[in-house]
Amino acid sequence: MSTATPYRSRYPQLAAMAGDRPLADVELTIGFERPTYHGHTELTVWPGVIDEVAIELYGYSQCHILARSMHQRTRWSFGVVELVDSRRWAHVGLLTPAGAFADIEGVRPVDQVVAEFLLRHGLRVRIRPIYTLDDVFTVIGGREETRQIWIDGSDIDPLSAEVAGIFADLLLAQADAVEAVSA
Numbered sequence: 001m002s003t004a005t006p007y008r009s010r011y012p013q014l015a016a017m018a019g020d021r022p023l024a025d026v027e028l029t030i031g032f033e034r035p036t037y038h039g040h041t042e043l044t045v046w047p048g049v050i051d052e053v054a055i056e057l058y059g060y061s062q063c064h065i066l067a068r069s070m071h072q073r074t075r076w077s078f079g080v081v082e083l084v085d086s087r088r089w090a091h092v093g094l095l096t097p098a099g100a101f102a103d104i105e106g107v108r109p110v111d112q113v114v115a116e117f118l119l120r121h122g123l124r125v126r127i128r129p130i131y132t133l134d135d136v137f138t139v140i141g142g143r144e145e146t147r148q149i150w151i152d153g154s155d156i157d158p159l160s161a162e163v164a165g166i167f168a169d170l171l172l173a174q175a176d177a178v179e180a181v182s183a
Helices: 013-017 053-062 063-074 110-121 131-142 144-152 158-182
Strands: 028-031 044-045 078-083 090-095 102-105 104-110 125-128
Touching: 013 053, 028 158, 044 053, 053 063, 053 158, 063 090, 063 102, 063 131, 063 158, 078 102, 078 110, 078 131, 090 110, 090 131, 102 110, 102 158, 104 158, 110 125, 125 131, 131 144
Parallel strands: none
Antiparallel strands: 028 044, 078 090, 078 125, 090 102, 102 104
């Protein structure tokens, strides 16, 4: 399990909820209109704690929100995991400048992510770079009338944005470390 102790001023709602406790001690229960890949309609997550719950949240339900948060901080390209046979999307993360894939499970080679999808889900996938939020919206297939609010982020409630931001900061610190080692 990995944890983060982010700057409290960047996360005012979480800081207010935490009081004197670390932000990672704030327990947040998130409900979903549609179940996650594994059938969950509610998850309890601790900001900055990468565990099986965070992986379910940002690996099997809200990956696009985490990828968007990381993209806003770096402007790195999105990496859309899509099915080889149909070009339907299955997951989204970011592609680092060195060409690795970054998502809630960390930073790893693109080939490893492709192999994991085959092993875990029996899916043959490829990872396609996408460069803008507008293009990601097109790939994930949102309703056209919600395009602009998805792109500008106003469809994400501020608390959810803070939680995604904490995970983004933690994962980007890991990506920086991996990039530095591979340089």
